[in-house]
Amino acid sequence: MDATISFIQLDPFSIAYLFVVGFVGGMVSGFIGSGGAFVLTPAMMSLGVPGIVAVASNMCHKFPKALVGAIKRAKFGHVDVKLGLIMGASAEVGVLVGAHIQQAIKLAFGDAGSNLYVSAAFVIVLATVGGYVLRDALRIHRSGSHHEEEKAGRLARFVQSIHIPGTMVYFESIKARVSFLVTIPLGFATGMLAATIAVGGFIGVPSMIYVLGAPSMMASATELVIAFLMGLGGTVKFAWDGYVDIRLAMIILAGSLFGIQLGAIGTTYVKPYMIKLVMGVIMITVLVSRALVIPVYLSELDLIAPLGDVTVRLLNNASFGIMVLALVLGAGIVLRALAAGMRESRLGHSPVAGEGPRAALRLLDDKA
């Protein structure tokens, strides 16, 4: 591969741009376990980086970022390493299969077919999982039971009741013995999605929460272990073919490591339902973004009437804009939650009443 053709020249603007996008993406990843990376590939491509180099460089920044995030969250006691490694192994297989499917579609239907497949996967997965996660987060928010320990749902209780001799493994996050065979399809689907839309966590985290019954705090942290394994495997694969632009990866890493630390710290200040809320909001916003460009690909494949150039440009720009908005929205919620949590912790921590000075005053009044 000729380096002068494949790798772009970097100027201060593009370095700053990638640093900022990396920072915001890292913050979201540190908070919900993944989700910051999906905007990086289009961001790099908008600078003129070839698609495959953008994907490879994104992957190369992802695994060290996930490693740092996982170590940080492990210090807070959020990571279930065993679950992460087991799901990560099946996710690797999912990545390979997903990449092959991508290649097959690209060969059969060209770029437009491949893009349509990716966008359709985005819309279907995000609508199903995102809708469910957001509804659950809003239900908890409305019920007002923010402080309650998360309980395993009906599906999770059923999964935990399945007993397959010789395959049962005790997972610390779930606090129960679960057959590792159950985790294989979940990990596989995570890998498949990662190979398709670059964010496996959109399946990985909800599946750990709702299918296995892990608390959202631990699921989002354990996802970082899976992301590390997938990223490492993907990086080796792309680097073997010489597609990694290490400069791009390291600039994004520079920003995202600042972000991922902040996101991970943020999780210690919020109630668990906030993780679901941020994840749900991001997923639904990204869904809108991808749904907007589906007509473009459909028209390129001649499945609908051709669209005008202006319409295509408008839809593409709107799609990218909404994707950036999703990330900024997520980062905004994380920062706000962090600032509010820190303020509350600094000012209001009153063990007398447990809720802050105002509550302490109330308690004293009650006693009086």
Next chain:
Amino acid sequence: MLAFLGIRTDGANAPQAVPVHPDPSRERRSDLFARRFHRVLVLLDLTARGEAVLRYATGIAVKDRSAMMAVHVMDGHPLFESDGPCGHFLPEERLFFTARATTRKLDLFLARNNASWAESTVLYGKTNEALATLISRWKPDLVVVDAKAMRHRAIAAGLASVPRSTRVLALERAERSRNAVAGVENHGLRGGTRLDVGVGASARPAAQDPARRKQVARTVLLGIGTGVLYWLMFANERAVLDLSAKGHWYFILPLAIALVFSFVHGVFTAEFWDVLGVKANRKH
């Protein structure tokens, strides 16, 4: 009824620690300090004496790796009940705002003394009841207090309710002199870690604090290290790109760069936010 057991330490100006226990005859000096405390409650005001008491308690808490709560008892109390506005605030509201501001001050006070990891509480309103409630709920096994504060109505009332298993340690006044260092001698009794609890020393600004200075220096060094790594990569940009574009076993190069950068830069970013005061919530 509280009884006092005085411990004399060397030197005329040296401070004295006065452990207080309902039954002092059973309490031996060495027993007191041989014990490991899990929850240390320190009652303090926001003065230099408060700092000395805090340093003393911090020394014990750090050594024993125990949880610590710093409590400041506010004197102010609305003198009358009001059902209408008086100036801008009702007296209770004014008290609430004062308490909030004091909480901020207490947190700054803790941060200045490298004890920001400790929990902090400001008691106001009916403080004697509040302190008794706090002690019964938080269940400290050691209470550190300035001896003078023992005469405070609320504190005396609150301490009267401590359970038998809780030790109360009242520190006598330490004079402001270089040699008069609160609590140092008592730490000597505990097997010898000489802890810095000096009144003069504790008034140093945070920037001059050795632990803090060390952390800032470490962060700066890591930042420089990260900068050097990036400079090296961009200085050899062409060579790095050419080698990684070759693929095959050269895949080691981008992988190694990513791992080294993530290690150095990862530690740097963690320290960076820590130095800026953005820390994880340990109370969570």
